[in-house]
Amino acid sequence: MTTISSPDRERLIRAAIEAKNGAYSPYSKFRVGAALLTADGQIIKGANVENASYGGTICAERTAIVKAVSDGTRSFIALAVNTDVAQPISPCGICRQVIREFCALEMPILLVPAGHDSALSVGVLERTVEDLLPLSFGPADLELPRPG
Numbered sequence: 001m002t003t004i005s006s007p008d009r010e011r012l013i014r015a016a017i018e019a020k021n022g023a024y025s026p027y028s029k030f031r032v033g034a035a036l037l038t039a040d041g042q043i044i045k046g047a048n049v050e051n052a053s054y055g056g057t058i059c060a061e062r063t064a065i066v067k068a069v070s071d072g073t074r075s076f077i078a079l080a081v082n083t084d085v086a087q088p089i090s091p092c093g094i095c096r097q098v099i100r101e102f103c104a105l106e107m108p109i110l111l112v113p114a115g116h117d118s119a120l121s122v123g124v125l126e127r128t129v130e131d132l133l134p135l136s137f138g139p140a141d142l143e144l145p146r147p148g
């Protein structure tokens with residue numbers, strides 16, 4: 001797993017908690033905040049944005065990634081995710097695949113429970129992209145030789 005400094009870790013956790021305020025979740029009432037630390041030290045926040053046509057919902061993690069990528073940033077150091085639930089909540093399958101497209105397999109993902117004190121990092125579950133999506137399909141697979 002790639003390591004991040006304590007100040008960056010704290011900054012990122014605080015940003016994920018803050019990002020949750022941007023959630024538009026009138027249907028599920030489930031707020032999610034995500035924050036990405038970029039290679040140049042920026043923090044990009046995202047929240048879940050739901051739709052009356054439920055399938056149109058976009059998760060917090062994808063909001064953050066699409067914001068960053070569409071603004072020209074594609075190099076990430078870490079991701080933090082926060083919800084109002086008292087235990088760490090992990091990204092959904094679609095988000096895992098989108099994270100895998102842009103982030104190294106060794107990149108840390110911090111799952112931050114509600115009521116968390118970021119100064120202590122108590123209760124934060126830390127896993128890599130590969131932990132969350134083992135044996136994954138990625139961009140390089142499209143370049144592999146195809147017999148015949």
Ligand SMILES: O=c1ccn([C@H]2C[C@H](O)[C@@H](CO)O2)c(=O)[nH]1
Pocket residue numbers: 025028030031032047048049050057058059060061089090091092095
């Ligand atoms: O990791 C997750 C899991 C769920 N959601 C959102 C989607 C929907 O708005 C609500 C309930 O599924 O939470 C996220 O943003 N990220």
Ligand SMILES: [Zn+2]
Pocket residue numbers: 059060061062091092093094095096
């Ligand atoms: Zn998702």
